[in-house]
Amino acid sequence: MFFKNRFQWLLCLGFSIALLAACGEQEKMSSNSRSTGKSIDLSIEEAYTFSISAPYGYYPLDSASKRIEWTPLESDIVKMEIKNLFTFDTVPIFNSNSQIARWDTVGVTIISSAKVIAMKKGEVIITAQIGNNPPEEWMVNVEGSSDDEGVTINGVTWATCNVNTPGFFAANPQRAGLYYQWDNRTGWSVTSAELTWNGSWSSNDSVWQEASNPCPEGWRIPTGTELESLLKTGSRWETRKDTIKSRNMIVDVNGLVFSEGENSIFMPAAGYLREQEIVDSNGEPIKEVVFFEGNLGGAYWGYSTRIDTIKNERLPYPYCFSFGNGSPQVSDNYPFIGFSCRCVKE
Numbered sequence: 001m002f003f004k005n006r007f008q009w010l011l012c013l014g015f016s017i018a019l020l021a022a023c024g025e026q027e028k029m030s031s032n033s034r035s036t037g038k039s040i041d042l043s044i045e046e047a048y049t050f051s052i053s054a055p056y057g058y059y060p061l062d063s064a065s066k067r068i069e070w071t072p073l074e075s076d077i078v079k080m081e082i083k084n085l086f087t088f089d090t091v092p093i094f095n096s097n098s099q100i101a102r103w104d105t106v107g108v109t110i111i112s113s114a115k116v117i118a119m120k121k122g123e124v125i126i127t128a129q130i131g132n133n134p135p136e137e138w139m140v141n142v143e144g145s146s147d148d149e150g151v152t153i154n155g156v157t158w159a160t161c162n163v164n165t166p167g168f169f170a171a172n173p174q175r176a177g178l179y180y181q182w183d184n185r186t187g188w189s190v191t192s193a194e195l196t197w198n199g200s201w202s203s204n205d206s207v208w209q210e211a212s213n214p215c216p217e218g219w220r221i222p223t224g225t226e227l228e229s230l231l232k233t234g235s236r237w238e239t240r241k242d243t244i245k246s247r248n249m250i251v252d253v254n255g256l257v258f259s260e261g262e263n264s265i266f267m268p269a270a271g272y273l274r275e276q277e278i279v280d281s282n283g284e285p286i287k288e289v290v291f292f293e294g295n296l297g298g299a300y301w302g303y304s305t306r307i308d309t310i311k312n313e314r315l316p317y318p319y320c321f322s323f324g325n326g327s328p329q330v331s332d333n334y335p336f337i338g339f340s341c342r343c344v345k346e
Contacts, residue, residue, distance in 0.1 A: 040140050042142050043143050043164065044121065044142060044164050045118060045119075045164060047117045047118070049114065049115045049116070050113065050116060050128065051111060051113040051114075054130045055107055055108070067131055068110065068131075069129045069135075070126070071126070077140075078117060079116070081117070082113070083115070085111040085113075086109070086110055086111075087109045087111065088109075090104060110130050112130060114126065118142040120144075121168070126138045126140055145168065145169055145171075148161060154229045154230070156222070157344060158345075159343040161173050162176060162267075162270065163180070163341040164177040165178060166214040172242065173265070174242035174253040174255075175242065179270075180340075181336055182301055183207075183212045185212045185213065187214060188273060190273070190294075193273050193338065197289045199275045203318070206305045206317050208221040214341055219343035221341060221343065223302060223319075224330060225304075227330045231328055233258050234259075235257060235258050235323075236256070237256060238257045238266065239254050240266065241253070253268050253269075253295065256323055256328060265342075268298060269324075271295070271296070271297065272339050274336075275287050275289050275290070276288065293324055297323055300341065301318070301319075301339045302320060303318070303319055304317045318335045320339055
């Protein structure tokens with residue numbers, strides 16, 4: 001008799017553990033720690049998912065125990081997207097032959113998550129509470145700055161970091177920042193481009209217009225002449241480390257270093273975005289935005305002018321600096337491709 005009860009208890013325990021593991025895998029949550037006072041560092045436009053969970057005894061639940069509160073729901077520093085999941089906890093009921101006769105629902109587990117998207121530099125405290133449980137608290141520090149001392153090379157002062165959101169630099173030189181189409185102030189990340197990419201973009205201007213400038217105040221997109229001047233200083237391939245604190249990760253970032261010592265800049269091999277046509281599972285052609293050359297190569301926008309001697313007018317001339325398998329070069333390119341931006345001082 002003792003053996004049979006012990007078998008039933010072990011089976012129940014094993015099933016409960018498997019159920020909780022399945023729920024965790026289904027949600028793919030970034031954090032389910034129950035500790036408090038955690039600090040998370042995010043760069044502008046970076047997203048991170050917080051989560052909490054709590055079992056609540058027998059069903060049905062009273063309204064107080066089902067209450068889920070996240071704060072702040074509105075903030076200019078972060079944007080929050082809330083998702084709640086209720087899962088039923090079930091146990092097997094055995095017959096006299098130690099066989100499972102049926103399954104019985106005995107309680108509910110609540111799993112609540114908040115996807116936090118960093119919008120602007122600053123600090124905010126994120127608080128979450130389920131029912132009458134003690135609340136959990138995270139301090140979120142959003143990096144990214146409009147300040148950069150810059151490095152002067154051949155008389156041109158270059159920013160040390162790529163542009164992230166318009167008006168802000170990335171948190172450090174290793175970060176890719178966002179991707180921009182030529183003469184367009186809208187920045188895209190690798191993931192957001194899938195939803196909002198402007199595949200028909202085509203600028204009619206021959207220079208990067210002031211209204212389209214994504215650089216912080218006092219900075220602008222470099223000219224073709226300035227890009228060519230940078231290439232003349234020489235470059236070397238280098239791999240650096242970047243710590244993504246919010247994900248507890250250290251990653252390798254490849255890129256080019258121009259000039260030497262403190263008077264140098266690192267330009268990461270951030271890849272680029274481009275729309276291309278593919279065939280879906282039904283054999284129909286569709287367009288999707290594809291990320292190319294990540295950590296293998298990079299491309300950075302500039303601008304230039306070109307005179308059509310026949311029409312005697314300026315023509316659009318998207319200019320860029322690129323590197324990858326071959327030597328770095330400057331050339332014209334298509335305005336609808338998403339490249340990185342590295343600013344120069346006005």
